[in-house]
Amino acid sequence: MGRAPCCDKANVKKGPWSPEEDATLKAYIEQHGTGGNWIALPQKIGLKRCGKSCRLRWLNYLRPNIKHGGFSEEEDNIICSLYISIGSRWSIIAGQLPGRTDNDIKNYWNTRLKKKLLGKQRKEQQAQAARRCNSLKQEMKRESCETFMAPALMNQISPYWPTDHPLEEEANIRSLLMKLAQQPNNNFQYPINIISSPQDQLYVNSMSSMLTSSAAMNSIHTSTSCTQLPNMFPGLENLPSEPCELGYDHNPQQIDGLEELYGMADMVNASTGTTSSGESTGWGDISSLVYPPFVSDYEGCQQGLPQPQDSAFEDLSYFVPPQ
């Protein structure tokens, strides 16, 4: 038996709101408030809408001081900073941007910001792949085997991109943002001040715990190149650096975010990139990023696979802008 519907679907209008409906809802709420019950509200005012729909319409469009579109660079940076630290918790992110709604930010991220990041990344990787291809071709010419290319060789030419795997894409973006966050003079900051509620603190603490539990975290603790991470995860330095026992047969959802955190840790471990530009545009500075194979450090160790710093980040020098 499923959950009871919140309203009578048959008698409820769907789709775009008409100006009349908007006016009715707005006028009522401005005069009486929501009355603390969205479900009952549409019936009170004679709207054939679901209560949830009314709530959404009010919160996203009708309430005062709502801004639409025209995201500033500063807002971009705030969104990215927060995404690094808390992920897709759009309501919290929206809370830091007055006049913005979670839906708006979510749409903006999914349709523009993310592509902005990935577009830069893809371009650089294509150029890099082309360079590799050329050098391999020259090598093969020398060995007179130009007509045959082993699959393994093909993988070398285009190792990790493009990918249709959503988790890989997610990890790509996260890694990229984390790199940017570590660059001196960048505009991203870990927004410590948003960790206001016990729940938020708990969330960050759990992320920190997960980080410390990975083998990769050991190298972060000892890494001399990484100086910003402790600031990004306040309290992290006080946590035990011993990797704790973490069952790897967990349901991925139960350790939500872990795969990304490994990606972050891998990246931090390998990153020595710096920039001197510090432009707020940020994206212009994004250089080549070769995403490591989708295997955590821990798993990599277990399987005897090469570590990121050995392979996937071999071209990390691309992060260093030309002098």
Next chain:
DNA sequence: AAAGAAAGCAACCGCTTTCTC
């Protein structure tokens, strides 16, 4: 100019969390 593709965005769906009794 027209058709198809891509992008943008409003709205919906359903799961989770919080509140109330």
Next chain:
DNA sequence: GGAGAAAGCGGTTGCTTTCTT
């Protein structure tokens, strides 16, 4: 403390607009 209802939230869908060929 438990159950049910309501609110909150993030992912997804589908329509509209814009761009490209």
